[in-house]
Amino acid sequence: MKTSVRKGLLIAGLLSATVFGSFSSGALTVAAASQQGVVKADVLNVRSAASINSSIVMQVKHNQAVHILDQKSGWTKIQSGKKTGWVKSSYLNVKQVTAAALKTAKVNASSLNVRSTPSTSGKVVMTLKRNASVTLMKTQNGWSQVSASGKTGWVNAKYLTASGTPAAPAPVKTEEKRVTAETLNIRATAASNGKVLASLKKNEIVTVLKTQGTWSNIKTSKGITGWAASQYLGSVTAPPAVETPAGFAYLNTDSNIRSGPGTSSPVILTLKTGTKLQTFEKQKDWTKVKIPDGRTGWVSNKLISAGQIETPVPESPTGVLTGKVIVVDAGHGGYDPGTRGSFTLEKSLTLTSxxxxxxxxxxxxxxxxxxxxxxxxPLLSERAALSNKSKADAFISIHYDSGGLKATGISTFYYTFAKDSLLASKVHQNVLAAVKLPDRKASYKNLQVLRENKYPSILVELGFLSNPAEERLITTFDYQEKATNGIVQGLKSYFTK
Incomplete structure (x- = not known):
């Protein structure tokens, strides 16, 4: 079977967590490296194409090793057994495997046939001479799979003498970082005069491939690779802060709202006298405000009159939730980031909510x-187990969705109709009423965290991080307030059934 050295490397990595090499009648060489992945999720769907809308061809489990064939746009093509497919890259730990990690052997016969299958009936693809070096891939029923000089095949194991097992290399380490500057240039070289390849905005997530002095070699979510100043890259583990309004203010006159605290900052827009604005932090003579379209800007303190902090008058408590055992599950977490937007990780936003x-x-x-x-x-089984142990009156799992740049709306899922559908319906309808996003329905879905739950349980998708406009909306304090209020009202309605 003819193949390139790289293709041989890719296939063998899956079969035996090692790399194919090549055949030769003399001293033989192997290709430099290939990549392997280890599954981080409990169960990971493998799809026919790099899209969550494509069909599922198989599933792989936690800690299962797979071989990486290709990567693009946040997806990785893998091989497991004889099947290949695509998975979200965020659910894999990737490591590099080099030829130095492989076992090698020498031929101890005067002449040795290399066959296409582990059988004497297999087609002879190459003949090796005594003392020829080969790379050992795997052993099966007295046969060894070997590689050298661009070819792979099988030989009778008794005609090989092992020549040692070099130490395995350390895995290549990568790290996710968040952009902390308002704008960060990606450059072709690790220097301030390097050609600018692209620019990133604050809170965008990048992967750091390596560092060199005060520079980091990074890869963006769009696949662009280049160099950025390390000082402008921060930890990605902390969720982006959801700003809490300090109060509100009214404009005393028609006023310019600027992008920064100063008259040198560009004007975003001009608002009319009497416009009511939410206020946030202050910097000297300027106040950060939220304008009616949801954006934030700055206005001079001379142009506003401060109001008192608005505290909504709480509804008279009905007592319907008093004593109810409710388990709240923040989806994903830790090594599992969930989906991601242009500046938001799902695991961070689910925790905030x-x-x-x-x-x-x-x-x-x-x-x-x-x-x-x-x-x-926490493993999905542990999340369900907490609900079962607590004999929960309700279990609510909070998530955010992914499905394309224009996907929008609220989805709620249940597993058992008789046990869960009423809870799903009540929460779903109240969240829709609160946030005013499109209705993607409450429906059945086979999810482990619901399937293993003995008590009423649902999973709520509170909007799409893959839609840039919706991401900006659902990460606001106002939206978080509305969405969680909707869940509370839904629970109240459910318990007064």
Missing amino acids: SQLLVKKLQNEGANVKFTRNSDTY
Whole structure:
């Protein structure tokens, strides 16, 4: 079977966690390196194409080793057994395997046939001479799979003498970072005068491939690779802060709203006298405000009159949630980031939403338990087990969706119709009423965290991070308030059934 050295490397990596080499009648060489991946998720769907809408061709499990064939746009093509397919790259730990990690052997016969299959009936693809060096791939029923000089095949194992096992190399380490500057240039070289290849915005996520002095070699979500100043890259584990308004203010006159705190900053737009604005931080004589279209800007303190902080008048408590055991599950976490937007990791936003929801439920008198309260990853089975152990009256798993740049709306999922569908319907309808996003329905879905749950349980997708406009909306404080209020009202409605 003729093949290139690289193709041989790719195929063998899956079969035996080693790399194909090549045949030769003399001293033989092998290709430099290939990549392997280890599955991080409990169960990972492998799809026919690099899209969540494509069909599932197989599933791989936690800690299963696979071989990496290709990568593009946040997806990785893998091989497991004889099957290939695509998975989200965020669910794999990738490591480099080099030829130096492989076992080698020498031929101890005067002449040795290399066959296409591990059988004397296999086609002879090459003949090796005594003392020819080969790379050992695997052994099967007295036969060894070997490689050299661009070819692979099988030989009778008794005609090989092992020549040692070099130490395996350390895996190549990569790290995700968040852009901390308002704008960060990616350059062709590790120098401030290097050609600018692209620019990134604050909070965008990048992968650091290596560092050199004060520079980092990075790869963006769009696949662009280049150099950026390391000082402008920060930790990605902390969720982006959801700003809490300090109060509100009114414009005293028609006023310019600027992109920064100063008259030298560009004007975003001009607003009319009397416009009401949410206020945030202050810098000297300027106040950061939220304008009606959801963007933020800065206005001179001379142009506004501050109002008092608005505190909504709480509804009279009905007591319907008092004493109810409610488990709140912040989806993903730890090594599992979930999906991602242009500046948001799902695991961070689910934690923000869940912590806000927990406080509101506690204020209603509920006995709230949470599967995680920090950046950790409880297994899906452990999340369901907490609900079962607690004999939960309701289990709510919080997630955010991915499905294309224009995908939008709210989805809610349940597993058992009789046990879960009423809870799903009540929460779904109240969240829709609160956030005013399109209805993607409450429906059945076979999800482990619901399937293994003995008590009423649902999973709510609170909007699409893959849609840039929706990402900007759902990460706002206002949206988080509305969405979690909708869940609380949905639970109240469910328990008064």
